[in-house]
Each structure stands twice: as structure tokens, then as C-alpha cells.
Amino acid sequence: MSAKPPAKSLKPGGAPARRGSSRATGTREARGARGAAYDLLHSVAADNAYANLAMPGILEKARLSDRDAAFATELAYGTLRWRGLYDAILAQCVDGSIDRLDPRVLDVLRLGVHQLVSLGTPPHAAVGETVTLARQVVGDAPSRLVNAVLRRVAEGGDLPRWRDRVAPGYTTGDLAVAWSHPRWIVSALKEALATHPPDPAIANDVTADLIALLSADNDPARPTLVAKPGLFSPDELLQLPQVRPGRWSPLAGELMTGKPADLECVSGGLVGVQDEGSQLVALALANAPIEGPDRQWVDLAAGPGGKAAVLVGLAGLLGAHVTAVEPHAHRAQLVRDSLRRFPPADYSVVVADGRDALPPGSADRVLVDAPCTGLGALRRRPEARWRRTPDDLATLGPLQRDLLRSALTIVRPGGVVAYATCSPHLAETDHVIADVLAERDDVMQIDARAALPEVSHLGNGPAVRLWTHVHQTDGMFLALMKRRDPTSRSEHIHR
Template sequence: MSDRSPRNRAPQVRPDRVRVVAFQVIRQVTAEGAYANLALNKALRDARLSGRDAAFCTELVHGTLRWQGTYDAFLARSVSRPLADLDPELLDLLRLGTHQLLNMRVDSYAAVNEMVTLTRSELGQKRTGLVNAVLRKISQRSLDQWIATVAPAADSDPIGYLALAEAHPRWVVEAFNRALDRGAAAGQAVASGVLEQLLVADNEPARVSLVVRPGLATVDELVAGGATPARWSPYGAVLEGGGDPGRIEAVATGRAGVQDEGSQLVAIALASAKVDGDDANWLDLCAGPGGKSALLASLVGDGQLTAVEPLKHRAELVRANLRAIPGNHKVLVGDGTKPTWPAGSFDRVLADVPCSGLGALRRRPEARWRRTPTDVVELRPLQEALLDSAITSVRPGGVVAYVTCSPHPDETRAVVDAVLGRRDDASLEDARPLFPGVPDLGDGPDVQLWPHLHGTDAMYLALIRRS
């Protein structure tokens, strides 16, 4: 934003409306557990913010939430009492001010004064002195200077340094490092700079990726609407400058949708795997909200997709995604770990299991601070049960795609190895040939996509064949 922007002029008595909206959204996320993207989209509509105001508000919200842990480390050096003793709404306001001072092109004097005005409006006059003093301390150093002051030494504790410098919890950085090091010497990801590349990519906002429903729309239609073809997916396109996907007719009519390219690639891989004999009955075992279901239903041809989702409201989302697609496809509300169909009923099964979501941190800025290692541990039994059910549900000779939107080793290969270790009727196959043209897929046989290598969410796929 230009330094001549109205936001860098002397603050008015009333708080800046965009900052008010941003602060209120941040409070919904931190205090009420709201999802940032959903809360922000609603707030922008309600406040009728568009153009530069909407972009400014989006960066205030997403940036503050993304860098929250790092900013807390800086604030801990700038506040005279423990951060835990601060009222949560005051801490959120300080984080919002810190983001403007260290990571946005906002004049420091204007940023501090705007935040003091916002404090007076939202929290009362008595909080303004503390906000003014703390943010002026923050403004005395640049982001790099604060990192050099607070972070562990990079040579003695590279994981700790990267965690603070790139705004990821340490346990997440450690998990990513383990995943990147798989098949290589321990510490290779750190030494080569690959781990840092991943963390940097994780802090870049994800592009708006679109997918056509094969047979209903073409990529050319999306291109005519202002998108550019995706790099890897034959059915994908990207809105490079962002904007509302609904303005493209194919998206508005359900003949195309919004879906990360990584999600497209794992669904296409399952549909492309060789299957001998019948190939008319496909199953999506964990279907909500239905993006992969819609792509699979478009690819099954004259066959039928059965989509299973335990939550009724998410099952309705699946139905909405399938509505425009011809065929007698089914949506069942039920528990995928307790099949209501006979064993071996399906030719292909997608098990896109619930996971920590650590592979989608670009688009869910709050998730990195909301998730904990306990979440990974608690999800493991469900992931194993769903994969076990998926293998039982596929016929001999059929294939299962075990998919997670997480690169955490305990949610990916460890789950596959644990389940296959208990069974003698299924085996892991090399999935890499199912991603034609996509580079850097590792040593296999499973596939891990990465933001820094592929520009996608960190989707994982293991291809399993029932014997």
C-alpha cells in the first residue's frame, strides 16, 4: 500500500472502519473458535467492503493470525507482565498493531495512533496508555531485528530459529522436518534450506484454484472467465489475481468449483489407477464437503459414486456439489468405520480421512496455533479404522486411495504401515506414475505434494490394492 494512502494520514476521532472489522473477525476466531475464512467473508459482505478495503482487511486478519505466535514472543519482551495476565481482547489488539508495524507498509506513527483510537472505541480509554507504550516499543525494531533479538541462535537450534522466524509452532516444524527428511540423512532438510523453503511457502496466501467437472465444463471456459490453466491438473485453472470465482458462469452453475490443485490430483490419481474387470461402483468414504466427490462423480462415467459423510449438514454440502452432475449418485449419512454395505462392494475407494489439516496452513492461518500434538494422537485411531474399512469395502483387484491434507508422518505412512501390517489381503503400490508430469515426488511408493515444490496444499496419497 502506498505511503500516500489515506490510512497513513493522521488518525480521525472515529476508528478506521476496516480495522474495526478486522479486529472483530480476529476476536471471533480466537475467542469463539470461528474459521477465519468464513468469518472474514461474512464480515466483508456485512460491512460492504470491497477492492482495496477488502484486501487491506484480509491482510490484517490473515497476517495477524498467521504470525500470532511470533508476535507473542515480541510482545512478551515489550509488556511488563506475563501475556497470560492480559485480557484476551487486549492481546488480540496488540497483535493486530504489531502486524501493521512489522509486516505491512503502514507508517509506524499512523499505525500506533490508529490502534490507540481503535482501543478507545473497542476497549475503553484506560487501555490506551498501555497500547500506545507497547506498540511504540515494537516500532523501535524491524521484523528482522526482533527475530535476531528473540529467536534462538540458528546454528545451535535451527528448528527453534525457523519456528519463530517463520511463524510456525515448533512441534509443527519438527513434524515437517521429519517428513522432508524421509529417505534422506537426518537433518538434510534443514541443512539444504528445504525446510525453510516450505515454511516460507506456507506463509504465502494460497491462490484461488478452480476445477471443472469433466463432461460438464472445460478449462477453456474458465480461461475465458479470466483464469489461467493449472500447472498439473488437466481439469484445473487458477484465478491469479484472486476475485470472486462465482462471477465465472461455470462455477456459478455448479459445472465447475473451487478446489486446490493438490486435491484434484489425488482424486484424479485414484480414478486413473489400473483396475481389471468391473469399474462401475466407486466409494468416497469421508466425503464432506464434497469437492473430491464431485470430481470423482464426473469421472466415473456411466458408473455410480456413493458418498458417505457422518454429519448431516456436511452431507447436504456433498449433495449440493453433486447436484449438477448427471448419474444416480448416492449420498449416505453414516459412519464410514461401520459399513452398511457388503464387503468388497466397490471397485475404487477414496479414504480422505479427517486429519490435523497441517497441509493447508496457507489458506487456514489460524490452524497452526489452534492444533496441538494431541490432535494428531487422538485422530490416529479413526484414521486407521477408516483405512481398514476402505480396504474391506473394495473388491479384490480394486484400489484404495488413502489421502490426508497433512504431511505429518504420524498421519501418513505410519497409518498405512500400521493397517497393512495387520492385513494380508492388501499391498502398497507405486502411486507416482499416476501424477504424470509432476516433478519431485520422492522415492515412493506413496506421494507427498508440497507448497514449496508443487504450489499445492501438502496432500498425501498412498495407493493400496486389495489382493
């Protein structure tokens, strides 16, 4: 670690904003792109908002040009992602703990650091504009602190120099700071990569893999589209000039420019927005071998209905019916919206708890896309890594096991269950499968790789793990399980 840059004493805190002062609160119109970015950080911190849900409303109110709206989004999302590293940088530039700073001042400082070290904004502009923002948001005295702290950050150099100073090594702690993830998440990702190397054929460098994964989490992903089977052909999707083919899913298209909602096929419900990893999960369930009838499919945790749309489309082509179960009424409504263009006879949406929603032995194929930490989709949710805690695993684990148990009861002998998470955490994947399979002698795990279209680097099976840094998808986990059919002799067991 280098010594703290010499400078005047900078105490956290400062004069509070004048109550009711319009200078202190500012207006979104007057504050422009930086103000909109600040407003997002504030609503994420103060109102627990989801960044991608809150940002469109903030941008609309700010009435920014497209260019400024793009800048505000990059500024806000980048700052949220890189918060961990920026706080380590700020800790070197503020006397005392940054935890003692007014949270509004801390957010303004983070925005300033992002401009200085990541966006390459010239220091005079980054510091000057951020000080103006600070004055508008919190008043004059704190803006002087912001000015002095950001000058120190600017003097400290660019991102690589700062990274060398605050996180010079390769310990879990250093990697957590350098790549801006909570330490517990870095540990969990490392354990998952070490246990299931994406390419077991080559000597595995877990640290290199881990850095590539952490780095990929910080790269914003373009929206991926899915042509809902039976409603819109993938060829039609690829004819749109702004769409290029996906990497793995035959239903996918990547949106290179613009917003999905501006496409008529998306607003019209024929095409969805869905990561390719999720598309592959739905395709694998539809493709898995079963014996006997193939008429009843179940999506046991269906909201908001992305995978349900693929399943209903594929089932409809085979004359099968899909029951989508979701306990939360507002999310069940999202499922209905997602399915609205399919023939109503092809599906039902049931508002119920998946643990006791349907009769035993009533389905041929069941998907459990379990509620999870979402650690595989951090690139799509800039604030999520800071909101999740290890305690979430203690709540989710029993629910994940119960939903899988329920699915294995609902499926009939000879039918198949897919268990999926958008997390590679071993506690949400391997451990759930091992615990539940240990309770049953009529269930076998089958090779999920065989149910997928051609995808590289799928490991040794039988479960499939997609990695953001390898597959450029969300980090999905998929296990396929079959209830043994006592009348069949051709079953291959992985235990």
C-alpha cells in the same frame, strides 16, 4: 537475544472497558477496516470461528469499499498467521507476561505489530490508528498501554531486525518463532522432510527445506478452480480472462483476480474451488490400474464433496456410479450441493459412518480422504496452526486406521484403495499405512506416482507427497493400495 529496549514500565492489564459504553464497544461502521480485522480476531478467539467462513459476514456488515475490505482481510489473516512471532516481539516490549494482558488488548497489539513490521505502515499511522481502535474496543486506559508498547515495537526496527533479536538461530524453537508456527508442528514437518526429501537425488538440506516450507505456509494462496469433468471443459475455464492454467492438474485453473463465487460457472455448480493437490488425488484414484469391472466407486469420507465432484465426473464418463459417504448431515448436504449438476443416477450420497457403511467387496475403487490435522494446508487456514494440538493425533489416528481398514474391506479383490490426507505428519501417513498393511496379506501398495499426470519431485515412492514449497499445492499425501486378485499374476509388490 538483545536486551529489552529501555522504556517506562508497562504493566499488562489496565482499566476494563466501561460496561455498555458505545465508546468501549464501538461500531463496525465507525471502526473501518481495522475494526473489521479486530472483529475477525475476536470471533476466532472468542467463538472458535473459522477465519475464512467468518470474514465475509464481517466485511458485509462493515460495508467497506473493496480496497478497505482487502486491507482488512490482509490485516486479519496476516496477524493470525504471524501471531507466534508477534507475541515473541510483544513479550520484549511489555513488562510481565503477555498472557496477563486482556485478550482484547493483546489482539489489538498484534494488529498493530503486523502493520509496523510486516505491512510497512508508517509508524505514526500504525500506532495512531491502532490506539484509536484500542480506545473503541477496550477504552482509554488500555489504549495508553497500546500506544506505549507499539512505540517500542516501532523503535525496535523492521521484521528482520526483530527476528534476529527474538529468534536468532536455527533450532526448532527459533524456527518456530521466526516463522510463526507451533513448535510441535515444526518438529513434525522437519521429521517428514528428513524422512521423505522432495528431491532425494540431491544432497538434502533439511533446514533449508524446512524454512522454505514454513515460509510457504505464510504466503496466502490464490483460489484454485477445478473444471468438473463432464460439466465444464478445462479449455472453457482457461478462456476466462482472470484464470490461468494450473501447474499440474489438467482440470485446474488459478483465479488471478476476484472471488470464485462471482464467476457464473462456480455459482452455477459447474466449476469447483479445489486445490490442485486434491485434484491430483482424485485423478490418481480414477487412473490407478485395476483388473475386472469398473462400475462402483466409493468416496468414504466425502464432505464437503470437492473430490467427490471430480470422481463423479470421471466415473460418469466411464459409466460408473459413485457412492459418497459422510456421517455429518450438514456436510452430506454440502456434498449434494457440490454434485447437484451431475445426473442423479451417477451418484448417491449416504449419511453414514464410513467404518460400517457398505458391504464387503462391493466397490472397484475406494477413496479414503481421511479426517486429519490439515498440517499440509496451513496457508489456506490462517488460524488453524494455533488450534491444532498433538492430542488431535491421538483421536485421529485410530479413526484413520479404521477408515482405511473399512475401505480395504469394501473394495473387491483386484480393486484399488486410495488413502489421502492433507497432512505430511508421519503419524497420519506412513504409520497408518504400515500398521494397516501389517494386518493383511492380501493387500499391496502400488506406485502412486504412476497414476498421476506428470508432476516433478515426487520422491522415491510408492506413496506420493506434495509439498507446498516445492509444488505450490497443499501438502497432500497419497498412498494407493490394491487388494490382491488371486487370479492375476502381474502384480508388483511394494511392502
